[in-house]
Amino acid sequence: MRDAPAGHRVAVTGLGVVCSLGRGTDAVWEAIVSGRRGFGAVTLFDTPGVPDVPVAGVKEVPAATRAPGRTRIEQFLFTATDEAVAGAGLAGGEALRSFGVAIGTSNGGMLEAESWYQRRLFQGIAGRKIPRSAGPALRLPGSAAADALASRFSLRGPRLTNTTACSSSAGAIASAAARVREGDMEGMIAGGGDSLCRLTYSGFGALRLMDPAGCRPFDRGRRGLTLGEGAGMLVLEAWEHARRRGVRPLAELLERGATCDAHHMTASHPEGRGMASAMREALARSGVGAGSVACVNAHGTATPVNDAAEAKALAGVFDAAPRPAVSSTKSMHGHLLGGSGGVEAVITVLSMLKGAIPATAGLEDPEAAGTVDLVAGTARPATIRFALSNSFGFGGGNVVLLFASAREPA
Helix, strand or coil: CCCCCCCCCEEEEEEEEEECCEECHHHHHHHHHHCCCCCECCCCCCCCCCCCCCEECCCCCCHHHCCCCCCHHHHHHHHHHHHHHHHCCCCCCHHHHHCEEEEECCCCCHHHHHHHHHHHHHHHHCCCCCCCCCHHHHHCCHHHHHHHHHHHCCCCCCEEEECCHHHHHHHHHHHHHHHHHCCCCCEEEEEEEECCCHHHHHHHHHCCCECCCCCCCCECCCCCECEECEEEEEEEEEHHHHHHCCCCCCEEEEEEEEEECCCCCCCCCCCCHHHHHHHHHHHHHHCCCHHHEEEEECCCCCCHHHHHHHHHHHHHHCCCCCCCEEECCHHHHCECHHHHHHHHHHHHHHHHHHCEECCECCCCCECCECCEEECECCCEECCCCEEEEEEEECCCEEEEEEEEECCCCC
């Protein structure tokens, strides 16, 4: 393999996360290695006509992010970015102002827009005067959250928003890294998030794609996903820029793979062809051999079709020993839809820093045993040089991020 892809090396210098497992990387990592599941009942809204199933909701966000008019996704993004920026040594500094932001989300401000519309509907039914102001409905687009984030941190760089279903924030991270690698930007804040809302809860409920017992990725008895919420954010910088600031990188975002199945409007290809192509592209672009990858944070939604396809893709890409260890942390923090790639990228880097590969909670009867090295039971100690984070969206939009442990240039 070559030492690094062409262009500037992309350093990860800050991490931030909030999800159902807690707020901050320390709290989330402690929950991950203990195998704790952050599942519980829906409390944000009523669910008439939809069977009650557990979700992975965030219990509390800091008061500093709960300003009037802020949507729930903005609160999550602010919380995660506050931690990432502080960890990178950029809080309150002038260097941050030149950065841009790239986020991924599926729902944006949907929760607040739903509530606004519901109030207007009931007011009309009751014959009361309906306010003319659009109010929270204007915060619906994902771009509104990116604008809010840029404003909070006085970011003067580009503002990018990616909405490609479950691969949204992984795609945003890949786009941000490309801007840094190509020399367009010295640094970017990248990641994404989503909040629970009525639309996704009732939609997945109608499709019978949520497991009443909580998701069990790659288990033979799996019955569906568990919806989650939160945000995961990374600070990405040109390696030289970080070193000039006197900051030691946490990891390197080495490359990405991005493909589209073009198979079905919602379903991935049943053989996982696009998934496999994305993993192979990330490896080929970086020059890293399949045998060098220590672990994969799988997309692992626990739906029957996704897990079967991803297992086939993994078995095909890593068809010779040594095979990487595979786990799905959605089994603990749930499926954050467009925010999944951000949270899982943070957890992947934490795995490298902590020297441990998370287990998949609830995995008792592995369907792909023998062809994929699934981590079950407890976290597995490991020295991780290279790791993949998989994000695969509706319609076969696939993004794979390849991380390398921090290593100084030769």
